[in-house]
């Protein structure tokens with residue numbers, strides 16, 4: 001061993017370098033027992049980890065309003081029937097652009113104003129088919145209800161604003177994003193509602209007024225910046241879609257993954273400036289004269305008002321977006337009479353409207369049945385791609401449906417109401433907070449463009465600036481809690497932007513940014529609090545879900561435990577039964593052999609035919625059936641026939657008294673013994689044995705044991721004469737002296753003399769034939785009674801008895 005351990009004296013001639021040395025398996029972490037000090041409850045040690053207060057957390061009442069889902073608000077506005085035609089530039093009333101059929105002209109001339117759409121109350125309307133269409137099968141009066149509000153024809157723009165737009169604007173001022181879209185057939189008043197006129201300003205001017213007035217109210221408390229952008233989506237020769245920035249001389253912009261690249265946002269400082277910008281944009285918007293509308297919109301127009309807040313305590317977000325969409329109205333070719341290029345535009349407009357509707361329908365179906373996936377209809381148009389978050393229910397929106405109530409507009413109104421009224425069942429979850437940042441990031445990528453360009457100059461950045469910033473962050477954010485850098489500054493120096501800044505810029509920015517000791521920025525704090533609240537709510541919900549799951553699992557475990565116990569008990573019972581069956585089976589085997597031997601012995605001793613042995617065997621092997629009354633009756637008859645003078649039949653024993661032989665026998669029987677023909681047969685035979693013993697005038701005490709295979713308790717037939725006391729073998733005697741399941745007649749102390757002729761059994765049961773006249777058992781040996789009967793009575797009786805016994809045995813055998 002010492003030799004082996006000692007290093008080789010000479011270096012080996014070849015050296016094998018093992019490239020992949022064998023890896024050592026990591027030692028399995030030893031599961032050291034947890035120190036008792038840790039397990040023991042409230043430890044004085046300060047290092048003891050307190051248990052997670054899950055119950056306390058779950059007990060917290062989360063304000064439901066935060067999480068409650070909100071239905072999509074659908075408003076309906078009915079356009080007034082008669083609108084004074086606006087004079088055209090030449091001073092006359094505008095004419096139709098396209099030639100109209102004579103019929104249309106006629107109908108317009110004779111037009112009596114028939115109203116199809118009637119306002120029932122603030123939330124429902126009734127649409128009646130015009131008289132000209134009432135004969136048609138598919139037209140019927142329809143009631144549409146559940147609208148957030150129905151604006152009648154005489155409602156003003158202010159009414160609409162107050163009830164519909166003002167809540168959205170208020171939320172916007174508080175920092176929540178929202179969207180309002182106007183839907184409806186061409187000429188129904190969408191553009192009028194959204195933009196209005198100089199006399200009747202629409203929703204956008206009114207919203208801007210409200211926004212700026214609110215800002216003035218807040219005054220110095222907040223510093224907000226508003227941005228305005230306006231663009232349209234139109235078709236290019238009816239083939240492709242095109243996005244045009246309406247503020248930037250109609251420059252093309254593009255949408256990349258819900259982000260509009262190149263969209264110009266104008267900062268707005270007051271209402272006048274904003275209105276002027278919008279008016280400018282409207283001039284650039286694609287409109288055309290159609291038969292439905294003298295100034296029909298040929299594009300989908302989107303206006304965004306964005307608010308960046310800094311220092312507003314009430315604002316929930318530092319950037320909110322208010323989007324207002326004026327969709328081009330769906331058009332009927334027959335009605336508009338569009339041709340050529342206009343017709344292509346019409347197709348585009350109708351297609352976009354249809355996709356918009358399909359998105360909402362898909363969202364509704366998905367909300368009804370969560371298993372149904374949301375179809376990606378939004379991919380089919382630029383507008384829906386841009387508004388994806390709204391159309392997928394991630395952000396709040398409201399719809400205003402505009403309709404005309406005239407006779408000609410019945411079909412348009414019916415179509416719109418049928419399609420859009422179910423949208424009011426759509427639900428929006430107020431998960432805006434979580435999507436806010438993502439949404440803003442997506443939509444305002446253009447603003448980061450400049451920063452991205454700067455990012456290219458990364459190589460010039462001094463790394464010390466980064467370190468400095470980090471140290472500041474550490475100190476302010478994680479070290480001294482009283483000092484916080486404003487979120488705006490954080491945003492400015494985030495991974496993307498910060499790296500783009502040179503050290504000088506950074507220093508200046510840091511210098512500018514106020515590190516406010518003991519004066520925490522309220523907005524930042526508010527935002528952080530809200531973020532944490534959101535996180536806490538989410539965590540709370542997850543915990544709640546898990547608690548629910550845990551409860552279910554615990555219940556299941558309980559059920560399983562219970563069933564396990566039951567199964568165990570059952571299996572034990574079965575095992576016991578099996579053991580019992582096994583033991584009885586073994587016992588039977590032993591006993592049956594003993595029984596045969598015993599029987600043979602008995603037969604030999606009594607000079608009986610050994611063929612009876614087979615009968616005993618059959619008795620044992622056969623199954624006993626329940627006790628039958630007829631057997632009991634036959635048993636009594638047989639006993640009577642056997643000359644039994646008195647019979648005491650109890651549950652398990654029969655005491656018979658034979659007058660003829662002056663013998664008394666107590667037969668202890670299990671009821672089963674008298675349950676079938678076999679039992680009866682055996683009983684009859686035993687009676688024969690009994691009789692033969694009595695006939696031979698032997699002073700014997702015979703004990704006859706019969707086995708009941710179903711029970712271990714042995715039925716005993718104990719026979720004794722008058723002189724000897726009635727004897728019954730007790731169980732101990734049976735178990736010790738006699739084989740359990742044997743039929744045994746104990747030999748008499750005085751064995752029969754050898755010279756005395758053996759007698760055939762003289763069963764008393766043969767008397768049965770004599771006494772039972774009603775029973776036709778067809779005994780061929782029976783002879784009619786004669787006059788000599790009295791003298792030869794004994795011999796004849798004896799013969800008859802024997803014959804009757806045989807007949808009875810035969811009858812019983814046949815039945816067995």
Ligand SMILES: Nc1ncnc2c1ncn2[C@@H]1O[C@H](COP(=O)(O)OP(=O)(O)OP(=O)(O)O)[C@@H](O)[C@H]1O
Pocket residue numbers: 078079080083184185186187188189190191192193293295296297298327328329330402
């Ligand atoms: N509530 C209203 N009160 C007064 N005039 C209205 C009202 N609604 C619509 N109008 C007038 O009806 C005409 C058509 O309205 P508007 O252009 O808004 O329809 P539209 O739905 O935008 O049509 P399109 O989809 O073709 O652009 C306009 O002259 C407008 O001033």
